[in-house]
Amino acid sequence: MKNVDKYTRGYFMPPATSLKWTQKEYIAEAPIWCSVDLRDGNQALIVPMNLEEKLEYFQMLVEIGFKEIEVGFPAASETEFAFLRTLIEQNLIPDDVTIQVLTQSREHIIRKTFQSLAGAKKAVVHLYNSTSVAQREQVFRKSKEEIIEIALTGAKLLKQCAEETEGNFQFEYSPESFTGTEIEFALEICNRVLDVWQPTAANPVIINLPATVQMSMPHVYASQIEFMSENLSYRDGVILSVHPHNDRGTGVADAELGMLAGAQRVEGTLFGNGERTGNVDVVTLALNMYSHGVDPKLNFDNIPGIIAVYERLTKMKVGERQPYGGELVFTAFSGSHQDAIAKGMQWREERAGGNWSVPYLPIDPKDIGREYEGDIIRINSQSGKGGIGYILQLKYGLDLPAKMREHFGYFVKNVSDQQQKELLPEEIHDIFMKQYVNIKTPIELVKSRFTEEEEQDFRTIVTIRADGATKEITGSGNGRLDAINNALQTHLDIEYSDLVYKEHALEIGSKSQAASYIGITASNGTVYWGCGIDADIMTSSVKALFSAVNQMLGKQ
Ligand SMILES: CC(=O)SCCNC(=O)CCNC(=O)[C@H](O)C(C)(C)COP(=O)(O)OP(=O)(O)OC[C@H]1O[C@@H](n2cnc3c(N)ncnc32)[C@H](O)[C@@H]1OP(=O)(O)O
Ligand SMILES: CC(C)C(=O)C(=O)O
Numbered sequence: 097m098k099n100v101d102k103y104t105r106g107y108f109m110p111p112a113t114s115l116k117w118t119q120k121e122y123i124a125e126a127p128i129w130c131s132v133d134l135r136d137g138n139q140a141l142i143v144p145m146n147l148e149e150k151l152e153y154f155q156m157l158v159e160i161g162f163k164e165i166e167v168g169f170p171a172a173s174e175t176e177f178a179f180l181r182t183l184i185e186q187n188l189i190p191d192d193v194t195i196q197v198l199t200q201s202r203e204h205i206i207r208k209t210f211q212s213l214a215g216a217k218k219a220v221v222h223l224y225n226s227t228s229v230a231q232r233e234q235v236f237r238k239s240k241e242e243i244i245e246i247a248l249t250g251a252k253l254l255k256q257c258a259e260e261t262e263g264n265f266q267f268e269y270s271p272e273s274f275t276g277t278e279i280e281f282a283l284e285i286c287n288r289v290l291d292v293w294q295p296t297a298a299n300p301v302i303i304n305l306p307a308t309v310q311m312s313m314p315h316v317y318a319s320q321i322e323f324m325s326e327n328l329s330y331r332d333g334v335i336l337s338v339h340p341h342n343d344r345g346t347g348v349a350d351a352e353l354g355m356l357a358g359a360q361r362v363e364g365t366l367f368g369n370g371e372r373t374g375n376v377d378v379v380t381l382a383l384n385m386y387s388h389g390v391d392p393k394l395n396f397d398n399i400p401g402i403i404a405v406y407e408r409l410t411k412m413k414v415g416e417r418q419p420y421g422g423e424l425v426f427t428a429f430s431g432s433h434q435d436a437i438a439k440g441m442q443w444r445e446e447r448a449g450g451n452w453s454v455p456y457l458p459i460d461p462k463d464i465g466r467e468y469e470g471d472i473i474r475i476n477s478q479s480g481k482g483g484i485g486y487i488l489q490l491k492y493g494l495d496l497p498a499k500m501r502e503h504f505g506y507f508v509k510n511v512s513d514q515q516q517k518e519l520l521p522e523e524i525h526d527i528f529m530k531q532y533v534n535i536k537t538p539i540e541l542v543k544s545r546f547t548e549e550e551e552q553d554f555r556t557i558v559t560i561r562a563d564g565a566t567k568e569i570t571g572s573g574n575g576r577l578d579a580i581n582n583a584l585q586t587h588l589d590i591e592y593s594d595l596v597y598k599e600h601a602l603e604i605g606s607k608s609q610a611a612s613y614i615g616i617t618a619s620n621g622t623v624y625w626g627c628g629i630d631a632d633i634m635t636s637s638v639k640a641l642f643s644a645v646n647q648m649l650g651k652q
């Protein structure tokens with residue numbers, strides 16, 4: 097890239113950290129979650145949500161289980177203000193949910209924010225100002241001390257307004273653009289704000305350290321969080337919060353490592369909506385935890401339902417590859433993945449559960465409202481017998497012999513390859529029915545009768561139709577199928593051997609029917625397969641044999 101010299105690393109590594117977070121393996125406990133969908137998410141939409149849409153979204157967040165929800169920036173617009181007033185006046189905030197509002201450190205904005213909160217039982221008031229080198233120099237053109245002054249003026253005014261307003265208010269401070277701020281300066285400004293608020297363990301405040309713009313790899317952010325966690329004053333009175341964005345695509349890593357490094361709270365949005373590349377995706381964070389056996393304390397057991405509401409209200413799309421939520425994230429098209437999934441599911445069924453360990457599926461899709469059928473295995477030219485057989489079995493109850501699965505698998509993938517398209521389960525079933533089941537040409541089974549002359553000495557009279565003429569053929573053998581085999585081979589003057597046979601009751605769809613599968617090997621080694629489906633199990637076997645023989649006759 098020709099302009100690489102234009103860039104340099106703009107973040108600040110802490111002078112010394114204990115790096116204790118590197119010794120921690122996983123997140124053992126859910127953090128305090130704060131949804132910022134209705135503020136950071138909303139401010140990034142092409143058309144921000146209207147009042148009704150915000151109310152419906154709020155309701156969804158409550159149902160998911162968020163106990164802290166940043167509902168907006170009430171001084172930003174009439175809609176934002178009206179939304180807050182509606183929540184308060186219509187008593188729509190459950191007692192166990194705390195709303196949060198954002199304000200710049202400017203007097204008229206802070207005062208308007210408190211006006212919007214009149215009558216609220218409790219709320220978090222979130223104050224921010226920018227602290228990075230770039231913002232100080234280019235946007236504010238102020239010295240460090242002057243930037244601290246902005247924060248302190250706001251912090252004092254929050255305290256004063258809270259005293260003047262009825263209600264229970266908690267404070268939050270964000271050194272916005274934290275990731276581009278010298279770490280010692282970030283610490284200093286936070287500690288100066290804390291000196292104003294004088295938090296205690298009983299009355300804690302939130303210090304939120306945003307990756308407003310991601311500037312480093314996640315281990316650097318984690319080291320910054322750890323440095324702040326270890327050096328903040330009033331640490332017992334501070335709830336340390338992270339607020340990662342996703343510019344470098346590592347929002348989730350920032351939040352996870354940030355938690356290992358001491359963060360107790362995470363601000364993020366559903367599916368990562370938010371400024372530019374978005375905020376950290378809370379769905380991914382929560383379900384990552386879930387996949388480790390840790391209860392995330394958020395309920396995502398109906399992801400499709402949540403996506404439908406999210407897409408309708410935000411007009412955003414959840415991408416097909418979005419972790420957990422995306423349409424294709426539990427889907428295998430490729431043969432070896434399908435084979436492993438089908439076998440893993442079978443293994444699980446045989447053992448009646450246990451810890452989830454099905455290959456290629458980090459969690460059970462059913463746990464979040466996804467279906468096995470149509471969701472985990474889809475068929476195209478990359479697919480194999482395992483997946484194709486799995487679909488026939490799962491959706492239609494057809495449990496083919498292994499070798500027949502292979503034969504059918506190649507047949508189906510060729511169809512997909514030639515047509516250059518995915519094949520739906522109905523199309524696969526159609527192909528199977530047309531190709532193998534109850535085949536009647538060139539010879540049609542009209543009926544078959546058996547007598548058992550002696551033990552293991554069966555006679556059969558089979559009525560067949562060929563070329564429009566009906567006739568009877570006879571044969572004998574040590575079983576019914578053997579008798580018919582002999583009748584067919586003698587009458588048609590064909591030879592085959594190595595009969596593969598399998599049968600089972602059909603438990604899906606046409607119940608009280610049986611399916612039989614037969615494979616016959618011609619003298620040149622070619623194997624022909626047939627399937628018979630009938631209410632009578634013997635008739636299903638005879639039909640399977642006729643289907644296989646017809647395949648053979650058709651290919652001669
Ligand atoms: C990283 C984040 O997501 S931060 C949140 C960002 N969200 C939003 O901005 C959405 C809502 N905002 C708005 O609707 C508007 O910006 C308002 C109503 C808050 C303010 O509007 P306005 O006063 O018209 O304009 P604007 O936001 O551009 O104000 C810029 C001024 O505020 C100052 N300013 C910006 N942020 C802050 C802050 N946090 N604290 C103190 N001053 C600030 C700027 O330096 C600038 O000062 P200047 O007038 O001396 O040049
Ligand atoms: C207001 C702050 C917390 C913010 O949204 C950010 O820095 O990204």
Ligand SMILES: [Mg+2]
Pocket residue numbers: 136306308339341371375
């Ligand atoms: Mg943000």
